[in-house]
Amino acid sequence: MSINKESDVGGDLQIGPTDLGMVRIYLAADNGNEFALDFDPEEAEDIAEELRAAAEAARAMGARPAPKGKPKPR
Template identity: 70%
Template structure:
C-alpha cells in the first residue's frame, strides 16, 4: 500500500501535548494496535505545515473534473 492508495483500514487518532513537553500523535487501530508518536514542538509544526500543504493539494484535486471512463 502506498500513501496515495485508498484503504479500508480504520484508525482513531488523538493529538496533544505530553507532560514532557512533546507533541504526541496517538494512533489506535483494530486488533489492539496502538502507536504513540512523540515529536518535539518544531517537528510538530513541520508536520502541521505538511498537513496543510497536502490538504491544499487534495482540495485542488477535488475541484478538477473527473476523467470520463471509456
Template identity: 70%
Template sequence: MGIDKESDIAANLQIGPTSAGMVRIYIEADGGIELPLDFEPEEAEEIAEELRAAAEAVRAMGTSKPKPKRK
C-alpha cells in the first residue's frame, strides 16, 4: 500500500510522553494490532514538522477530504 492509496482500515492514534523520556505514538488497529512507536524528543519534533508541511501542501492544493470515520 502506498501513502496516497485509500484504505478501509480503521485505527486509533494516541500520542504522549513515556516514563523513559520518549515520545510515543501508539496505534491500535482492527484485528488486535497494537503498534507502539517511541521517538527521541528531537525526532518527534521532526515528525511534527513533516505533518505541518503535509497539511500546508494539502491546503495549497485546495483539496481536502472529510475526515475518515473512526470506530
C-alpha cells in the first residue's frame, strides 16, 4: 500500500511513555489488528520532526481534512 492510497480501515492512535523509558506508539485498527511500536526518546523526537515537516508540506499543498465515512467511488 502506498502512502497516498486511501483506506476504509479506521482505528485509534495512542502515544505515551513506557515504564522502561521508551516512547510507545500504539495503533489499534477497527479490523482487530494492534501494533505497539517502542522508540527511544531520540528516535521519538526524530519522528516528531518528520511529522511536523509532513504537516507543513501538506499545508503548503492545501490539504483538506480526511472525509468522514467511506470515500466516494471514483
